[in-house]
Each structure stands twice: as structure tokens, then as C-alpha cells.
Amino acid sequence: MHLHKYEKIWLVFGIGSLIAFLLILGYGAFWQGTHPQSHGVTIDPNNIEAHEAFQEENLGLTKVDDDKYIVNIVASAFNYDLGKDEEGNPVKHIRIPKGSTVLFQVTTPDVVHGFNVAGTNVNMMVEPGYISSLETVMNKSGEYTIVCNEYCGVGHHLMYATVEVYE
Amino acid sequence: MAIKKLNVSSSTQTESLPISKPESRLYMSFIYVAFISLFIGGLMGLLQVFVRSGRFTLPWGIDYYQVLTVHGVILGLVLTTYFIIGFHFSLMGKTVGISDKQRKVAWLAFWVMVIGTVMTAVTILLGKASVLYTFYAPLKAHPVFYIGLALVVVGSWVAGFVNWRQVYLWKKAHPGEKTPLLAFMVTINTLLWFIASLGVAATVLIQFIPWSLGYAETINVLVSRTLFWYFGHPLVYFWLLPAYMAWYAVIPKIIGGKIFSDSLARMSFVLFLFFSIPVGFHHQLVEPGIDATWKFIQVVLTFMVAIPSLMTAFSMFATFEITGRRKGFGGLFGWFKHLPWKDVRFFAPFVGMLAFIPGGAGGLINASHQMNAVIHNTIWVTGHFHLTVATTVMLTFFGISYWLIPHLTGRTLTKKINKLGIIQTIVWTIGMTIMSGAMHIQGLLGAPRRSSYSEYGGGEQVTEWIGYQMAQAIGGTILFIGIILMVYIFVKLAFFAPKGEEEFPIAEEEEDAEPTPKWFENWKLWIGITVALILFAYTIPFVDIIQNSPPGSVPFDWPIGNN
Numbered sequence: 001m002h003l004h005k006y007e008k009i010w011l012v013f014g015i016g017s018l019i020a021f022l023l024i025l026g027y028g029a030f031w032q033g034t035h036p037q038s039h040g041v042t043i044d045p046n047n048i049e050a051h052e053a054f055q056e057e058n059l060g061l062t063k064v065d066d067d068k069y070i071v072n073i074v075a076s077a078f079n080y081d082l083g084k085d086e087e088g089n090p091v092k093h094i095r096i097p098k099g100s101t102v103l104f105q106v107t108t109p110d111v112v113h114g115f116n117v118a119g120t121n122v123n124m125m126v127e128p129g130y131i132s133s134l135e136t137v138m139n140k141s142g143e144y145t146i147v148c149n150e151y152c153g154v155g156h157h158l159m160y161a162t163v164e165v166y167e
Numbered sequence: 168m169a170i171k172k173l174n175v176s177s178s179t180q181t182e183s184l185p186i187s188k189p190e191s192r193l194y195m196s197f198i199y200v201a202f203i204s205l206f207i208g209g210l211m212g213l214l215q216v217f218v219r220s221g222r223f224t225l226p227w228g229i230d231y232y233q234v235l236t237v238h239g240v241i242l243g244l245v246l247t248t249y250f251i252i253g254f255h256f257s258l259m260g261k262t263v264g265i266s267d268k269q270r271k272v273a274w275l276a277f278w279v280m281v282i283g284t285v286m287t288a289v290t291i292l293l294g295k296a297s298v299l300y301t302f303y304a305p306l307k308a309h310p311v312f313y314i315g316l317a318l319v320v321v322g323s324w325v326a327g328f329v330n331w332r333q334v335y336l337w338k339k340a341h342p343g344e345k346t347p348l349l350a351f352m353v354t355i356n357t358l359l360w361f362i363a364s365l366g367v368a369a370t371v372l373i374q375f376i377p378w379s380l381g382y383a384e385t386i387n388v389l390v391s392r393t394l395f396w397y398f399g400h401p402l403v404y405f406w407l408l409p410a411y412m413a414w415y416a417v418i419p420k421i422i423g424g425k426i427f428s429d430s431l432a433r434m435s436f437v438l439f440l441f442f443s444i445p446v447g448f449h450h451q452l453v454e455p456g457i458d459a460t461w462k463f464i465q466v467v468l469t470f471m472v473a474i475p476s477l478m479t480a481f482s483m484f485a486t487f488e489i490t491g492r493r494k495g496f497g498g499l500f501g502w503f504k505h506l507p508w509k510d511v512r513f514f515a516p517f518v519g520m521l522a523f524i525p526g527g528a529g530g531l532i533n534a535s536h537q538m539n540a541v542i543h544n545t546i547w548v549t550g551h552f553h554l555t556v557a558t559t560v561m562l563t564f565f566g567i568s569y570w571l572i573p574h575l576t577g578r579t580l581t582k583k584i585n586k587l588g589i590i591q592t593i594v595w596t597i598g599m600t601i602m603s604g605a606m607h608i609q610g611l612l613g614a615p616r617r618s619s620y621s622e623y624g625g626g627e628q629v630t631e632w633i634g635y636q637m638a639q640a641i642g643g644t645i646l647f648i649g650i651i652l653m654v655y656i657f658v659k660l661a662f663f664a665p666k667g668e669e670e671f672p673i674a675e676e677e678e679d680a681e682p683t684p685k686w687f688e689n690w691k692l693w694i695g696i697t698v699a700l701i702l703f704a705y706t707i708p709f710v711d712i713i714q715n716s717p718p719g720s721v722p723f724d725w726p727i728g729n730n
Contacts, residue, residue: 002428002430002681003431004428004481004485006481006485007431007478007481007485010477010481011474011477011478011481014473014474014477015474015477018470018471018473018474018531021470021531021535022466022467022470025463025466025535025536025537025538026463028536028537029459029463029536029537030463034537035459035462035463035536035537036452036453036459036462036536036537036539036540037453037455038454038455038456038457038458038459038462039455040455040456040457040458040715041455042456042715042716042717043717044717044718045717045718045720046718077723077726078726092624110305110723110726111303111305111306111720111723111726112303112304112305112306112388112392114544114615116543116544116545116613116615118612118613118614118615118628119612119613119628120613121537121540121541122540123453123540123541123543123544124453124455124540125451125453125454125455125543125544126455127388127389127392127454127455127456128305128388128717128720129388129389129456129716129717129718129719129720130389130454130455130456130717131455132455133455142627143626143627143628144626144628145613145623145624145626145628145629147613147614147615147618147623148615149543149544149545149615149616149617149618150303150544150617151232151299151303151306151617151618152306152726153232153306153723153725153726153727153728154230154232154297154726154727154728155726156232156617156618156619157618157619157620157621157623158621160621160623160624161624162624162626
């Protein structure tokens with residue numbers, strides 16, 4: 001099969017760019033640990049409380065160390081359960097100091113959900129039977145909306161919470 | 168490279184068979200369904216952008232997600248599949264011919280698909296299947312929804328089998344000759360479709376139907392998603408390849424040129440067959456249950472599928488330049504100025520080609536492993552496929568319709584309709600630039616796709632999003648005007664345009680073109696490599712998914728309002 005000279009140049013340039021992109025992605029993923037979440041940790045969707053992280057008293061924001069936090073969340077149609085405050089009202093807003101390392105752990109007892117801290121890389125599918133988790137450093141202050149970004153039913157768009165990263 | 172060349176008799180190169188009346192009726196039946204779908208699906212799209220603007224609520228208690236399900240199913244699955252099968256049959260009828268028996272089986276395919284489509288449509292309209300076109304478990308639709316979908320797929324297989332039979336018989340009658348380019352391309356696309364849709368057929372038949380009927384208590388969610396996306400990505404190439412057929416083998420004729428390279432066109436189609444299937448994980452990059460290394464391996468394979476598109480881009484512009492220069496238009500860009508801009512059969516697909524530049528670049532971003540987290544399930548993705556399928560593919564399908572429909576109905580594309588088509592293309596381009604552009608930006612700001620209007624508790628981010636949703640409403644309205652124009656043009660061409668003979672443009676090779684190598688006809692080799700790549704990309708991670716499965720999920724019908 002004959003290839004025109006210009007076509008060869010074009011394809012070498014094109015394929016070269018693709019290889020360069022892949023090398024950059026691979027370097028980030030395998031050497032800097034920026035893989036998308038892929039832990040494969042399973043859980044019984046009919047009995048998520050059997051896992052310590054998703055027992056009622058452990059939901060929401062927990063400080064584990066200086067600048068280290070864990071946020072445990074149960075996503076269900078159509079709510080993010082972040083635990084209850086002192087008055088017994090459901091928590092819909094959490095505050096985290098800037099520069100903290102935060103581990104988000106999310107699971108669901110029902111259907112597939114999304115979990116996106118909008119405008120950040122904290123973006124995970126939440127599927128029954130699995131624990132989705134991602135550790136990140138929140139180093140930009142501001143208010144972020146957590147949205148369910150996978151269709152979960154008629155109330156899908158009513159599923160949200162907010163995270164405030166303060167100075 | 169095999170040296171043995173095929174005997175190319177010039178008669179087969181220019182051969183184009185007449186299309187009889189009964190054949191036309193068959194081909195047009197598929198195209199009628201496609202255009203009815205375009206109108207209904209477009210109307211649903213209009214309702215969606217209105218709702219998302221926040222200034223409009225749906226009347227009579229209609230649910231946003233029901234409208235969204237209709238939009239996705241009817242445009243993504245019905246319009247595309249019917250148009251493509253109608254187009255495939257027309258190309259085969261023109262290049263290799265169809266027998267009476269084959270035509271009868273093709274009608275069977277049509278009716279099986281129609282029955283399936285009607286079954287699915289009824290469940291959606293009754294509000295029993297608001298699961299969107301991806302129907303992710305464990306949301307449970309009415310069983311008839313899944314059975315209807317299965318029938319559509321089975322019908323499409325029957326159509327594909329007829330196409331293979333057509334090529335087979337032609338080959339037998341023309342020993343030693345190469346399969347006509349367009350018939351070769353149709354064969355590749357139906358192969359791609361068959362191998363890919365085995366995945367969705369497996370999940371629907373083995374998992375969804377027994378589970379929705381209550382014979383199976385639970386469903387393995389990740390297995391069903393993996394099988395769906397094994398099908399879901401080649402699906403988009405099944406849409407794109409017919410557009411490429413028109414670009415490679417029809418557009419050169421329309422602009423008065425020749426095919427740039429027959430071998431190169433075949434090569435790019437073979438590469439699409441190889442690389443469009445073993446790549447489904449790039450739709451599942453942020454899922455918890457799939458191993459990261461295998462995700463990355465499929466990302467690498469995904470990038471390979473950009474190569475045949477790069478080849479195509481080169482061929483197109485090479486054809487344009489060679490043709491222009493041969494007509495005597497010199498200068499660096501003189502040839503470009505003299506392309507037939509006023510011929511809608513060229514203009515509409517050309518705009519489609521341009522849209523594939525940002526569309527393809529966006530696709531590379533989406534498939535970029537960890538970068539996917541920036542845009543996954545944001546409305547950026549919706550913006551992306553409204554460039555690729557709803558602009559590149561659709562404008563090319565419209566470009567095909569301007570000559571195919573009058574050719575089949577024995578009418579002509581008049582100057583007036585041609586002009587209207589140009590206006591339609593411009594309206595579409597403006598509407599899509601506004602809508603898709605706004606979607607891309609809003610997605611980068613984190614706004615979700617597939618969501619009804621919501622203020623999400625009224626954060627600052629959300630206020631920003633809603634501004635872009637207004638822009639989408641404006642763009643979407645302009646697009647709907649484009650759809651009305653297109654449906655009007657369709658009705659004109661199908662029923663009212665003056666009687667006459669419209670050309671079925673099929674480009675020829677250069678007189679002195681290098682013969683196409685014989686190894687292109689080695690179907691066993693192509694299928695073998697395709698299967699090997701699929702087994703390589705999927706076996707280990709799939710076994711891993713099954714071995715490490717969590718307990719299955721029971722059906723959930725109340726979240727979609729189906730209880």
C-alpha cells in the first residue's frame with residue numbers, strides 16, 4: 001500500500017503526538033499515583049452498616065489528625081447522608097480548613113450514583129457493592145457543591161451537599 | 168505486503184446498478200422511520216433545554232427524565248440505526264445488487280425492528296422505563312422495554328446478515344475481483360456492529376430480562392455495565408463509519424474529483440474494526456471495581472482509534488486540493504475557495520468534517536485516563552457528543568439525504584431545496600456552536616449532565632451554571648428550527664419535489680491508481696485480529712470482575728416512578 005510523502009509526515013506527527021500524550025498520562029498514573037479510583041473494595045449493598053465507615057455515628061466529617069480528615073457518605077436515592085448534627089438535623093454542609101488532606105469514602109445501598117465535588121477532580125461513580133474512595137488535598141478555598149452526576153431516578157437533581165474550604 | 172494484485176477490470180470500477188421500485192420502497196422505509204425519529208427526538212431536546220433554563224415546567228405531570236429517555240433512545244438508537252441500515256442497503260443495492268429473496272429477508276429485519284421499537288416506545292411513554300438509553304442496573308424498567316430493545320438488535324443483525332450474503336454472492340459471481348469499496352465498507356461496519364452488539368445482547372438476554380421478569384433475584388451491576396460499554400463505544404463508530412463512507416467514496420464525486428486512495432480508505436476501515444471495540448473501559452474510568460492497569464491498557468487502545476481518523480482527515484483535504492488544482496485553481500488556498508460551497512451535498516458534510524476537529528480532540532481528553540475525572544459525567548460530555556454524533560454524523564447524514572432520497576423516490580434536488588439545505592446547515596451550525604459551546608464550558612465548571620433544572624441549594628457555582636443553561640436554551644431553540652427545516656426538506660424530497668433522476672454519486676479511482684492489494688479481502692485475518700484484541704483487552708479484567716463480585720442487586724423500580 002502506497003503512502004504519500006506528506007501523509008507519512010502527517011501520520012508520524014499525529015501518532016507521535018498520541019504517544020507523547022500516552023507517556024505523560026502513564027507517567028502521571030504509574031509514577032505519580034494519579035490513577036482514577038480503582039480500589040475494587042466490595043461491600044454488601046444490603047448491609048452497608050456492617051462496614052465501620054458507614055455506621056451512622058461515623059458518617060460525615062471526621063478529623064483523624066492535624067490537617068487530615070475523612071468524609072464518609074452514604075449515597076441513596078435521592079440523598080447524601082453525611083450524618084446528623086447536635087440537634088439531630090441532617091448535615092448538608094461541611095467545613096474543611098484549606099490545605100487539609102481529605103479522604104472521601106462513599107457507598108450506596110440502592111442504585112448507581114455519581115459523586116462529584118464540582119470543579120475538582122473528586123469525581124467518582126458510586127455503585128452498589130463497592131466502596132468508592134479518593135484522597136485529595138483541598139488547597140483552594142471556596143464553596144464547592146457536591147452533585148450526583150449519574151442518573152439515579154426522578155429526584156436525581158435534588159441530591160447534593162456543600163463543602164466549604166476555609167482559610 | 169502481499170504482492171499479488173487483483174485483476175481490476177474497468178467495468179467493475181464504474182459499475183453501478185439500477186435500484187428498482189420495490190428496492191426503493193425497502194430503503195425508504197428505514198429512512199422514513201429515521202426522519203420521524205428526528206422530529207420526535209428533536210422536540211424532546213427542545214423541551215429539555217427549556218426545562219433546564221429554569222423558566223419552564225413540563226405540563227401534564229410529564230417527567231424530565233421520561234423526556235430525556237425518549238430523546239436518547241429515539242435519536243441515539245432509533246434514528247441512527249434505521250438511517251444507517253437504509254443507507255447500507257442502498258449502497259449494497261447500488262454496488263453489488265440485491266436478490267428478491269434477500270429483499271424479503273430485509274423486510275423481515277425491518278418489521279422485527281419496528282415491533283421492537285414500538286414495544287420499547289410504549290413502555291417509555293407509559294412512564295415505565297425512565298431509565299435513559301443506558302438503562303443502568305439496578306434501576307428496573309418494565310420487562311417489555313428490554314425485550315423491545317433486544318428485538319431491535321436482532322432485527323439489525325438480520326439486516327447485517329443480508330448484507331454479508333449480498334457481498335458473498337457478488338464475490339462468487341466475480342471471482343478474483345476486489346469487492347467494491349462501498350460494499351467493503353458496509354461489510355466492515357456490519358461486522359463491527361455484530362461483534363459489538365453481542366455484548367449488549369448478552370447483558371439484556373442473560374441479565375436484564377430474567378431479572379426484570381423476576382426469574383433472577385439479583386443482577387451483577389458491574390458485569391452489566393461492562394457488557395454495555397463493550398457495546399457502547401463501538402456503537403459510536405457504527406454511527407461514524409457511514410459518514411466516513413460518504414466522505415471517502417461520495418464527496419470526491421460531488422466535487423468532481425477521484426478517490427484519493429482506495430487502499431488507504433480500506434485500511435482506515437480495517438483499523439476502525441480493530442480498535443473501536445476493545446476500548447469500553449474509557450467510559451468506566453472512574454468506576455471503583457475495575458483494575459487501574461487494565462483501564463490504562465484500554466486507554467492506549469482508545470488512542471489507536473484516532474489513527475484512522477487522522478488518515479481520513481488527510482485523505483479528505485488531499486482530495487479537495489488535488490481536485491481544485493486539477494480544475495486550474497492555483498495558489499496556496501485557491502483550490503479551497505473554489506470548492507462547491509453552494510452545493511449542499513458537499514457543504515453539509517464539510518461542516519460535519521470541521522466539527523470533528525474539536526469533537527475528536529475532546530474525545531482524546533475524555534479518554535485520557537486520570538484526566539477523565541475532570542469531565543466525567545459533566546455536561547461537557549453531552550457537549551462532546553453533540554459535536555461528534557449530532558453534528559459530524561448528522562450533517563453528513565443530511566448531506567446524504569439530499570441526493571439519496573430523491574434518487575430513491577424518482578425526484579430531483581431542486582435549486583430551491585438546495586438553497587434551503589444550505590440555510591439548514593448554517594442554522595444547525597449556529598445553534599450547535601452556541602449549545603455545545605455552552606455545554607463544554609459549563610462542564611468544565613463542574614455541572615452535571617443528565618440532570619433536570621436544580622439550584623442545588625443555591626451555591627455560587629450553581630448561579631454560574633444557570634447562565635450557561637440559558638445559552639443552551641437559545642442554542643437548542645435554533646437547533647429545533649434546523650430540525651423543522653430538515654423535516655420540511657425531507658417531506659419535499661420524498662413526496663413533492665419534481666419528478667426526475669437524481670444522481671447516486673459514487674466516486675471512481677484515478678486511472679493510474681495503484682491496484683489495491685489482495686490481502687484486504689482476507690476477512691478471516693481481520694476478524695481474527697479483532698477477536699484477539701478483544702480477548703486481550705477484556706479477558707483478565709472481566710474474570711477479575713466476576714471473581715471479586717460483591718453480592719448482586721435486587722431490582723429498583725420506585726426511583727424511576729415505576730411502582
